[in-house]
Amino acid sequence: MHSPGVAQRLALGLMDTFQSMNEFQVLVFCGTVVLLAAWAAWWYTKFKFMPIQHPREPNEMPYLIPSKAQSVQREYPSWWSVANMIHRNSVGVDKSPFAFTIFGTKFYVISDPKHAKEVDKNNGTLSFDEFIFDFVKSTGVSDEGMQACYFKKLPEHGVDFPNPSEDPIGVLVRHMHVHQLHPGDNQKNVEKRFLHSFDRDLQIDRIRNSTVISNDAVEISLYKWCGDFFTRAGEYAYFGDTLAGIDDKFSDMFYIFDELSWQITYKIPGIFAGEMKAAHAHLCQSLKLYFQTRQSERGEQAWFTNAAEKGLRSVGVTDEDIATLFLTIYLTINTNTRRAAFWMLTFLLYNPHLIEAVLGETKAAFDAGKLIDPAYLSNHELCPQLESIWLETLRATSTGASVRCVNKDTIIGGRLLRQGNKILIPSRLLHLDGDAWGKSTREFRPKRFLSKKNSARGGSWRPFGGGSTLCTGRFVAEHMIKACVTMILHRFHLQIVGDAALPMGDECTPGLGIMGITQDEDFKVRITKRAL
Ligand code: HEM
The missing domain is CATH 3.30.43.20 (Uridine Diphospho-n-acetylenolpyruvylglucosamine Reductase; domain 2)
Incomplete structure (x- = not known):
């Protein structure tokens, strides 16, 4: 006689188990077996059988x-x-x-x-x-606002902007923004306003929320500082000083909102998104006050802000909805630039030899810390190091x-x-x-781009998306980020406080382009005025 095989022993074991079970236990056991069999059949059909049936x-x-x-x-x-x-x-x-x-x-x-x-x-x-x-x-945005923006055809001459396809105002506002940022005078005008704001804010005694060390030095979180001066520049470019005049905490509240704005994309229920909702409500209220201020009493603003507001009003969009729509526009303008500037400065700080290279090749664009020739910075032949650092920063930190x-x-x-x-x-x-x-x-x-310059133009470099939704602010972004980073290097000496390691990007939180950092990755820098 030979001993029983594995299958036989399993069957005998199962029979023993069955005999020791009561009726309820047998029912649960059989139910589980049926469910497991059904799941296995579904899984096999979906992931093994269907691909064979539909090979294309x-x-x-x-x-x-x-x-x-x-x-x-x-x-x-x-x-x-x-x-x-x-x-x-x-x-x-x-x-x-x-x-x-x-x-x-x-x-x-x-x-x-x-x-x-x-x-x-x-x-x-x-x-x-x-x-x-x-x-x-x-x-x-309210249902009425959505109807007016996206479902109501606008007559060809309904607003002071070409609209041959009689698009609804929501679509036309997008075209207006493209027009504002298209290379030429409109784009230059926006950039001039960004530069004015950088020039004003990038002074030791104007670095907000910093710890003062001496007359010539302060300490601050680099991530928050970049968020602050870049958001204020974007705000000034589109809304002048009026919005900050109405609410001097606007850029601070925006920082809170922006860090949590992924909760909108993910449709996180209100009870779990309280902080984001509160910041959103605060910002919308301030924008509403801005749009309720008479045009003549507002300072200079971007052409787009004025044109889009007029268009929205012409189809009866309310102040509340205009404010909510403009918060999305404010987000698009500011969410990526502040992060990209942070990463570029961070990589430079952790690779100090690159700071020297950038200072050297951009010297001719500055006079005593003042940017006198912004176009010089975007000349790839004159500033190849700066260009390669810019391209590599976006490659390494983009999660859009x-x-x-x-x-x-x-x-x-x-x-x-x-x-x-x-x-x-x-x-x-x-x-x-x-x-x-x-x-x-x-x-x-960054050497990848020095030795293989065309990489950026190949389809493998895509921080600004592509096709019909290609970022319309990409030129402004490049010019302004290069401008503020070099302005900082020419005006200040930056030193990492303590022995913080190179921060890790937050790859898990969804974003609209450039990754942020998690809170414990934040680090401080001491900013000291450079002797000019
Ligand atoms: C480093 C900075 C920036 C990055 C990485 C970035 C990235 C992006 C990405 C990934 C998209 C979506 C592309 C797609 O869906 O295929 C986008 C769209 C857009 N961006 Fe940017 N962006 C930046 C700066 C800016 C700036 C400064 C502005 C305006 C001044 C701007 C205005 C826009 C607009 C208006 C759109 C929507 C385009 C449309 O669908 O009509 N961006 N951006």
Whole structure:
């Protein structure tokens, strides 16, 4: 006689267990077995069988729970986490579009720059408007305001701005902003106003919320300082001094709001988003007072602010809704610049030899700490180090993404993307791709751009998005960030307080472009006036 095999022993064990169970326990046991079998059948069909049946569709990243009912929020996935989990910095991996489903919505992820270009060019079957509409609504614009902004056609000559397609005012405001930032006199005017504000605020005795060390030195958190002077510059450029006159805490409240504004995107219920909601309400109230101030009593403001307000009023949008809409615009102008300036200064502080290089090559643009030739800084031939530091800073710290809705079945990267799903192009996937950037893609190495100048122009560098939603403020951003960083270097000596390590970026909190830092990564700098 031979001893029983594994299967036999398992069966005997099971029979023993069954015999010792009461009726209820048997019921629970059988129920669990049926559920597990059903789950295994679902999982196998979805992730093994379906891909064989539909080979043209992108492979789906397996997930565990087969429910479409987990709609805590429906539209946006935690793609930050997903992108970081699967980021492809190894060389030569397959970059076909792939899919994942989160909270019942299927997203196709694009990680090949060639495929990103296909998406950018497609304005026929892919669209973005749904996302803007959804975001604006989440900020609290009333139903009447949404109707007036996005569903009411505006006659061609309804406002003092070309509108041949009779677009609603919400769409036209976007075009007006493009017009304001388009290279030329309008853009130069905005930049002049930014520079005026930097010139005013970048003085030792005007560094707000700092600890005074002596007449010539203060200490402050670098992250908060960049947030302060850059936000105030953006505010001055668009609203003049009037908004700060109405509410001198506006930029401070904006900082609180901006750090938490991802809660709007994620539709976090009000009871868990109290601080963000309170800051939002405060800012909207101050903006409302601004728009209730008569035009003649406001100081100089940007052309766009005036034109957009007039357009919105012409279709009956209320003061409350104008204020709420302008807070989103204020966010777009200010959220990324303050962070990019912080990162650029941080990388310079942790690589002091680069400070010397930048000071040397930008000397001719300054006279006794005053920026006399801003255009000089953007001349790549004259300032190659500055250019490479700028490009590498954005590569290393960008966590934005372009998003599109698939309105009709569409082929991208040879794969069939189905109508009703969404597309994501996370810049982080492209920026950490070893095929494009070589080794150590997580490290700050501006030399990449010195030795391979064209990298920035290839599709693998995408901090400003692309296609129809390409950032319209990208030139202003480049010029102004280079200007304030070099102005700081020419005016001050910066020293890290203590032995703080290079801060880690916050890759998990969703953002609109450049990553922030978590609170415990913040560090202080001592700022001392340079002898001129
Ligand atoms: C380093 C600074 C900046 C970064 C990294 C940045 C990044 C971005 C990104 C990723 C988008 C979305 C692109 C997409 O969906 O494909 C965007 C859109 C936009 N940005 Fe920027 N941005 C910056 C600075 C600015 C500035 C200074 C302004 C204005 C003065 C501005 C105005 C806009 C506008 C108006 C849009 C919306 C474009 C549209 O859909 O009509 N940005 N930006």
